Amino acid sequence: MSSAATGGNFLEYLDILTGGALSQATIFSLSITPYINASIIVQLLTYALPPLERLQSEGEEGRKTLNKITAIVSFGLSIFMSFAYYLTLKNKVSAIKYTTGGYGIFAAIVIIGCFVAGSMLVMWLGNRISENGIGNGTSMILFAGIVARMPKDVGTAVELMFTNPQKYVFVVPLVGILFIAMITFIVLMNEAERRIPIQYAKRVVGRKQYGGQSTHIPIKVCMSGVMPIIFAMAFMSLPNTLSLFVEPVANPEGASVGAKIYYYFIAFFKTQSYGYAALYFILIVAFNYFYVSMQYNPVEIANNLRQSNGGIPGIRPGKPTSDYIQRILSKITLTGAIFLGLIAIFPIFFARALPDMSGLSMGGTSILIVVSVALETVRTMESQMMMRHHKGFLG
Known part of the structure; x- marks a missing residue:
């Protein structure tokens, strides 16, 4: 299997x-x-x-x-x-x-x-x-x-070092360093955010003064997480799944027109092809914009700010505020989408460069899931310990 x-x-x-x-x-x-x-x-x-x-x-x-x-x-x-x-x-x-x-x-x-x-x-x-x-x-x-699956992957890498030391004695440590660099990059992008400054107007009720404080709206660069990759991966893997039920011809030469079209259609969606990588990247960007548009509504944020007597310094309330938030959101979403796309297509080029190590499960998507869950778990533990008046989990 x-x-x-x-x-x-x-x-x-x-x-x-x-x-x-x-x-x-x-x-x-x-x-x-x-x-x-x-x-x-x-x-x-x-x-x-x-x-x-x-x-x-x-x-x-x-x-x-x-x-x-x-x-x-x-x-x-x-x-x-x-x-x-x-x-x-x-x-x-x-x-x-x-x-x-x-x-x-x-x-x-x-x-x-x-x-x-x-x-x-x-x-x-x-x-x-x-x-x-x-x-x-x-x-x-x-x-x-x-x-x-990590112990199995480490065992595969070690086995390659011993069976073919001339080729892999330096390659395997370099791959390990590359994965560590990817983890660092993912952590950096997961924690990165754009903060929109918010200023609340002062108002006097009786002898007390309310408002006047400054705060911000945090917009994470990678707010959609791994969901766009899962959407795109499920979509891109469907054509290859068809080949499990209806196998294409072994050689398109001499085959019927329909068999040829089906053969080249399945071949295009093989993960080793550059066309697959390009379409995969485009789908991740598109799904990232779609997912962020469902999570964030700039008009609703602008209305909430106006109702609470808050505003962005230098930006008028109402439509100018929503347009300003939308512009920032578009730039942040594009940055996050490119980051997700690069992480997702990394295993494709990795498998082309090192076919013997293409079976390693810790590809870009896997690392992203593992690091994201680990960071979220640490944050949850930190909040739980702070609620119980313990010292910080990492401090």
């Missing part, structure tokens, strides 16, 4: 997110991915469907209802993905003994049921971590799955 989860297809994407469980066909093969996809779908629908939008604004009760809807969607997705995975095991890998007749039907039900049960158990664990633990349970499970 590990040979089928290669080439940038949807199986390789799932295998990274599941910590290698999918390529081993374990019960946790789907891991948290159905729940992640369901959360994305429900989150997008809350901006498109008024009933879901009303639920989002109803506070705790609305949030509970949305969580139930997300769980139902996740269950449906897990059944669909489990069935697709079963077909892959049966047709592509030939890993199932009984494929036809009564035994075949029973085998299909058992295998699909095991995958669905494993996915639901992981989702349940994620919710328990979110309620009783520190940080977001879904992120923590993703973090654990990716980190679980």
Whole structure:
């Protein structure tokens, strides 16, 4: 199965997110991915469907209802993905003994049921971590799955050093330094923010004076996190997933026009091609703008400032304020999108430069997920300890 989860297809994407469980066909093969996809779908629908939008604004009760809807969607997705995975095991890998007749039907039900049960158990664990633990349970499970593959990746690098020391005795340490530099860069960009100064007007009520203080609106450079990469990765991996069900011809010469078009279409979406990298980068930029536009509404921010007697120094309230915030937001979003795009396409060029080390799971997206979750967990622990009057976690 590990040979089928290669080439940038949807199986390789799932295998990274599941910590290698999918390529081993374990019960946790789907891991948290159905729940992640369901959360994305429900989150997008809350901006498109008024009933879901009303639920989002109803506070705790609305949030509970949305969580139930997300769980139902996740269950449906897990059944669909489990069935697709079963077909892959049966047709592509030939890993199932009984494929036809009564035994075949029973085998299909058992295998699909095991995958669905494993996915639901992981989702349940994620919710328990979110309620009783520190940080977001879904992120923590993703973090654990990716980190679980690190010993294997280190072992692969060490093995290459011993089997081919002339080539890799210097290359492997340089790759380690490169990954450390990437982690430093990701931390820097995750913490970077643009602060818009805000000044509140003074007003006198009786003998007391209110307002007059200065503050700021922080706008993070990478406010959308890893979500644009996940959107783009899911979109780009779909064509290669089609090849798992309908394989292209081995040689387009002499094939029909339709077979040729399908062959070159699949070839374009191979992760080794430069066209794939360019389209992947463009999609990440587009999805980043889309995601930020859903999170930030400059008009609403400007109205809130005017209602609270606040304003940006040198900028008139109302439309000039919203236009000013929109201009800053566009520049910040572009910077964050380029950062995400560079991190995402890094593994493509890394695999072309060093094919023997292309199996390393700690690509750009994986590092971004791990570092983001680690930083968020540290911040959560810091706030929890400050609430209990302990000294800082790192101080």
